[in-house]
Amino acid sequence: MAARTTIDGNEAAAWVAYRASEVIAIYPITPASPMGELSDAWSAAGVPNAWGAVPQVIEMQSEGGAAGAVHGALQAGALATTFTSSQGLLLMLPNMFKIAGELTPAVIHVAARAIATHALSIFGDHSDVMAARSTGFALLCSSSVQEAQDFALVAHAATLEGRVPFLHFFDGFRTSHELNTVDRLDEDDLRALLDEALVTAHRSRSLSPDHPVLRGTAQNPDVFFQAREAANPYYDALPGIVQRQLDALAARTGRRYRLFDYTGAPDAERVIVMMGSGSTAAAEAVETLVAAGEKVGLLTVRLYRPFAADAFVAALPATVEKVAVLDRCKEPGSLGEPLFQDVITALAERGGAMPFVSGGRYGLASKEFTPAMAQAVLAGLADPEPRRRFTVGIVDDVSHLSLPVDPSLTTEPDDVVRAVFYGLGADGTVGANKNSIAIIGEHSGGHAQGYFFYDSKKSGSVTVSHLRFGPRPIGSSYLIESAGFVACHQFGLLEKIAVLDVAAEGATFLLNAPYGPDDVWEHLPAAVQEQIVAKRLRLFVVDATRVAQEAGMGRRVNTVLQTCFFALSGVLPLDEAILAIKEAIRRTYGKRGQVVLDRNEAAVDSALDGLAEVSVPEGVLSVAATVPVFESSDLVARTTATMLAGRGDTLPVSALPVDGTFPVGTAKLEKRSIAEEIPIWDPSICIDCAKCAIVCPHAAIRMKVFPSEALEGAPEGFVAKDWRDRHLPGMKMTIQVAPDDCTGCGICVDTCPAHAKEAVGHRSINLEPKRDHLEVERERFDFFLSIPEIDRTLIEPATVKGSQMLEPLFEFSGACEGCGETPYLKLLTQLLGDRMIVANATGCSSIYGGNLPTTPWTANRDGRGPAWSNSLFEDNAEFGLGMRLALDAQEKQARELAAGLAPDLAASLAAADGHTEAGIVEQRRLVAELRERIAPIGSPEARRLAVLADTLVRKSVWIVGGDGWAYDIGFGGLDHVLASGRNVNVLVLDTEVYSNTGGQASKATPRGAVAKFAAGGKQTGKKDLGLLATSYGNVYVAHIALGADNPQTVKALAEADAWNGPSLVIAYSHCIAHGIDMVKGMRQQKLAVDTGYWPLWRYDPGHAGPGEHPFQLDSRKAKLPLTDFTANEARFSMLRRSRPEEAERLGVLAQHDVDERQLVYEQLAEIEHEHDEPGDRVTTEEEP
Amino acid sequence: MSPDLRSTYLGLQLKSPLIASASPLTGNLEMLRALEAAGAAAVVLPSLFEEQIEHDETTVDLVLERGAQSFGEALTYFPEMDDYNTGPESYVEHVAAAKKALSIPVIASINGVTPGGWIRYAELLQQAGADAIELNVYAVETDPYASAASVEDRTLRLVSKVHGALSVPLAVKVGPYYTAFANTASRLAESGAAGLVLFNRFLQPDLDLETMTVKPEMHLSGNEEMRLPLRWIAILRGRVPVSLAATSGVQSTDDVIKLLLAGADAVMLASALLRHGPELLRELTDGLSAWLAEREYTSVEQLKGSMSQESCGDPRAFERSHYVRAIVDYQMHGRGME
Secondary structure, X not given: OOOEEEEEHHHHHHHHHHHOOXXXXXXXXXXXXXXXXXHHHHHHOOOOOOOOOOOEEEEOOOHHHXXXXXXXXXXXXXXXXXXXXXXXXXXXXXXXXXXXXXXXXXEEEEEEOOXXXXXXXXXXXXXXXXXXXXXXXXXXXXXXXXXXXXXXXXXXXXXXXXXXXXXXXXXXXXXXXXXXXXXXXXXXXXXXXXXXXXXXXXXXXXXXXXXXXXXXXXXXXXXXXXXXXXXXXXXXXXXXXXXXXXXXXXXXXXXXXXXXXXXXXXXXXXXXXXXXXXXXXXXXXXXXXXXXXXXXXXXXXXXXXXXXXXXXXXXXXXOOOEEXXXXXXXXXXXXXXXXXXXXXXXXXXXXXXXXXXXXEEEOHHHOOOOHHHHHXXXXXXXXXXXXXXXXXXXXXXXXXXXXXXXXXXXXXXXXXXXXXXXXXXXXXXXHHHHHHHHHHHHHOOOEEEEEEEEOOOOOOOEEEEEEEEEOOOOOOOOOOOOEEEEEEOOOOHHHHOOHHHHEEEEEEEXXXXXXXXXXXXXXXXXXXXXXXXXXXXXXXXXXXXXXXXXXXXXXXXXXXHHHHHHHHHOOOOHHHHHHHHHHHHHXXXXXXXXXXXXXXXXXXXXXXXXXXXXXXXXXXXXXXXXXXXXXXXXXXXXXXXXXXXXXXXXXXXXXXXXXXXXXXXXXXXXXXXXXXXEEEEOXXXXXXXXXXXHHOOOOOEEEEEEEHXXXXXXXXXXXXXXXXXXXXXXEEEEEEEOOOOOOOOOHHHHHOOOEOOOOOOOEOEEEEEHHHOHHXXXXXXXXXXXXXXXXXXXXXXXXXXXXXXXXXXXXXXXXXXXXXXXXXXXXXXXXXXXXXXXXXXXXXXHHHHHXXXXXXXXXXXXXXXXXXXXXXXXXXXHHHHHHHHHHHHHHHHHHHHHHHHOHHHHHHHHHOOOOOXXXXXXXXXXXXXXXXXXXOOOOHHHHXXXXXXXXXXXXXXXXXXXXXXXXXXXXXXXXXXXXXXXXXXXXXXXXXXXXXXXXXXXXXXXXXXXXXOEOOOOOOOOOOHHHHHHOOOOOEEEEEOOOXXXXXXXXXXXXXXXXXXXXXXXXXXXXXXXXXXXXXHHHHHHHHHHOOOOOOEEEOHHHOXXXXXXXXXXXXXOXXXXXXXXXXXXXXXXXXXXXXXXXXXXXXXXXXXXXXXXXXXXXXXXXOOXXXXXXXXXXXXXXX | OOOEOOEEEXXXXXXXXEEEOOOHXXXXXXXXXXXXXXXXXXXXXXXXXXXXXXXXXXXXXXXXXXXXXXXXXXXXXXOOOOOOXXXXXXXXXXXXXXXXXXXXXEEEEEEOOOHHHHHXXXXXXXXXXXXXXXXXXXXXXXXXXXXXXHHXXXXXXXXXXXXXXOOOOEEEEEOOOOOOHHHHHHHHHHOOOOEEEEOOOOOOOEEEOOOOEEEOOOOOOOHHHHHHHXXXXXXXXXXXXXXXXXXXXOOOHHHHHHHHHHOOOEEEEOHHHHHHXXXXXXXXXXXXXXXXXXXOOOEHHHHOOOOOOOOOOOHHHHOHHHHHHHHHHHHHHHHHHO
16 A cells, blocks of 8 residues: 655645656745755755656746756756746746647646736636646646645656646645645656656657757748647647556556546536636535535546547536536636636537536635535526626625625535644744644544645734544645634734634634633633633633743744644544654654754643633623624725735625725734834933834834924823934934834844943843833824924934934834844835835735735825835836836926926926935925916916926835845846936845745855755855946945944935936845844844955945046955854854755855955955046936 | 883873863864874863753754744745754764774763753763763852752762763863862762863953953963862872862973872863964973983872872971962062062
């Protein structure tokens, strides 16, 4: 019997793909990244493929690059594969047409994901694979983790035989990230299906100078068409080949699949046709309905391209009268989605009576698809006049396409244990649940399934784990709706989430509470009490937080609660479970050493001591309805508020904007209050340096300078002190924490340079327990916000203190606690926020910047603020350049119109210096005057000018993104945009890895660092992007690190804005992926500079005149060895632990890199310009 | 015939009394070879600090778990690495490598925190081939409620437990700050210590006036620091049945001879080797040999302990009177300098 393990869809597919390949080109993209990561790790560890060779795994600069490399590898005779998803697949399309056109055996494994349209979504649907259906690739769909493994092999086998390349796909997250019990294939299965003679045939067709051929010709109208038709027989033969391979698989494993699998009544009248994970939910509905005597069925599509019409027709019962075809994608403007159209064609061409066929959309971007929804579809078909087009799973009150769903249908059998766990990312709930699934999968002999929901926050994120255990394979591809066991691992979540909505009647509820069984009841929210009583739940409490603390586990309550789960759920005998938990702990944490093991085991051993059942008071209380009621049609009040309440699924279509446009300034509504400790200001020793405010990643420490009159009406005890500045005499200042928005990262405290004389450890700002200060600080923060902002013309914004007097227009993002990127963005908005427009590359900054429900980008009291958008990952520089061109085009028109209509004002506008605050104020005043002047004119010119007038106030275009964008995927575009000479500003938030997808190496990753895709340590040095940009001569370039030099950072950003041409600012951003103590992030930045790892410099083309030095080195020669920096970061030290000799070797090279660069920079700083070359070195931008 | 320099320490036969004690030099395999070549009779490897291991393991765990399984796009932030060490593995490997590279005895040293840790690591190092284990008792007792007796009892229990777990001999390196050190020494011997290493020097942090931070600094020992072991070795020689090793402040042949006269079985060097390099060992060995030959000593054994308190005409000379004289001398000297 085959080995049985519990893995996810990505691992299932990658296991086969790796072993069936010789060359693997990879690039990170959610949710496919783990396939590449596993391949890279296996290759680094020397794991062989099915023929005993270790595949070559290479990370490329984009999916386009990966596809190109795969194409080349195939042409040169290797077996090659890649993994991708969504936008990545789109970038592969050109090569896919080539690979297919050349009839080259290849497989691309895709975790199918939505394509960004009105918004990006990382979640699963078929819009990406459907976009690839004209490439000539075969499309093979897996609907479960088991199939992801099995069909991966069938794809590799069938492509060798049929020569048509395959796109093998399964649903992103739902299948790619679902853990499920799988019967494993083994290497013999692989060798049996992958015919070596066919591999030889593939090689014999390869390009080789030993038997040269020409491929990739250009063809003229005379033959191109015929040549295109020449491959038809291969497509005709392919369905037969796939079925043969499926049969071969069945012969070896007993798992039988067909091109189209039918399940349901043999005499069905109503049938659903669909593909992907949703079919398992539909199958459950069909089974239940058939058992109730309904004549219904389900046809699951496996091989979608080539579409085998004969096989399809043959699989459908002859009795079928009505068919509903479900597509997991949307093709606006079409007659119907692709699968629907194929079914119509197949049935029409069959001849005979044409059944009624309707087309429906479901499950876009991982929208739930449940058996109840499948039932709704079948019920819809039963209607005498069924809808021809419909949607299911949402409420569409605009086009009225949605089917009504009766949620009462449950298909879950009684012998399946269903458990739901609510926790925080930081408490380890998900990790423990993954272990539990593996334990139960192994020990019960049964089947287990786990699916995990994560919110989009990177700090204080909430996780929900859905676990099923049962005696049969578990297909249920939807969240648990009714759980016999519910655990809430964080007491605080009871207030925020309706955790007991999912609890079944009589379920067990395990609560981690800081209270005992006797007093916990009175501390429960009323709604929770009501549900416990109404559903007759059994309530158990344990103070897991205390147990974990005592065991040295900190906030990780996972093992304690895992043990309690096993004790209460009875899925395994307790003794066996505890032994298994400890074994799982050893497997997961064994590498981390005895101390870590001891602590985990201590947590397990003491877990059950405090577990106690609470006696629930008698009597059923009324359960209050919690359906939200909205009186306002305002988008924030209705839509944002509902999403924030966790009920976004209930929003009807009318609640959503038609074009993805949302209001700014919504992060402040969240009040997530995730900090345990918050910084409290002691003004008595404050030195007014403003450093706490400038380093705060969350804009949660604010400084305001104001006249003392502003303190009128201040709440009692509101703290202010004299502001010591001779330019602003008699002013007061306050440092204020936003207590509900602070994440408690502690960076401000670590940065504060003011120490008490009496006790050096006491600073002017200190972390103190939030509960002791919350009420008071809330009141103070509210008042603080009401204090008028300072007049920008009174101060020097481009200084540390000046900038921090200004209102940040980027606040309270969901970035990681202590994020190294966000302080730069916040600072930018303080300097330029009310006149900046931002193009943001996809990555961390687009997620914490624009992942709904809220955004940290906000507006000031005048309603002005940064205008922000995210286009794609690869095109961001071009996207921003387009914005600049649009502004320039409109400004030019406005200037010309103004010159005709109000020449005096036009002249004054041209004279006002938009590089000063006073100049901006003047420009705004003049624009207002201009508007007033032209309002009565009423001519077409005047009306046009009225629309364009605002462009006459100087705007600042910022192109923001991470190193993955700037160094890799977007580099070509970035280079072109810098070379354009246009007035754009580029801010690279350089974390030196792809942070958002989990730390894959980029060309910014330094030598010797361990990263995903560089598991053996990065071999090559980091690209010097800044130096490359200086070669244009007209690009302002700065290399900055806030934690090392605040003034240089502020100055560089202001200079970049001021330079009337392209600017590139590369900002060192410490990151969770560096493996550092985040509280010391700014200190690490300083070390980076002090060791010469990150030199600070500016190249100012404005100083390229005679006798000037455009290149200025702002940091001193390294005074510390590089190891003083690298020793504090796990990305470097992990290599010392895993491969000490290699770490030593790369460390020496890295030090050499630093020394060499210092030498080069010192020489660059010496370069003096002799000749002025007007027009050459300055911007090439059109003169205004 | 040149004098016989051999000495016995912890039951190990040494070709001379000169041992390279724990320092960065003994942490490096090439340096170890150089030390042996220059005449080291044995080496003590740098201490394995349980606290450090615990800290490393905890840190690695924290760092790898931070942000993990929290965000759908990034379930982890580091590649899956199966083969890395957080714990004692690299130290154990170093012991094994040193043992393989050298023919002289290799002594491994441990600084533990928990009783379990001491024993676990001692066993590991013994398995790795260490010829003896040195327990580096290095704890700054800061608890105002912990009595001297309780602290000493804890140390003794620990020595006894580790001794019970080992088959190789056990040395204990202690600091000088005991109220009744002679008694402590004899109880250590009773608990299983085969040797005492006198004395541990404690890290004495400095304050940085510029940054207003505490500067953890270890300065190299100076010659004056030799007096403390000299005196205590003289006192303990022959009265406590253990090997005695002197460490701290040994710089010259004269120092070596003085310590041997006082009764040391071994003289350990660290700071002087860091200052002058391994070659110093050759100089000291030759110097010792020449001194013995000149005064017609046939062996180190003959010399050893000949000026200990036990062998000395006036045993009290090592006690109060010396102390009184030293202070008087220093004051006289000081005035003379004015």
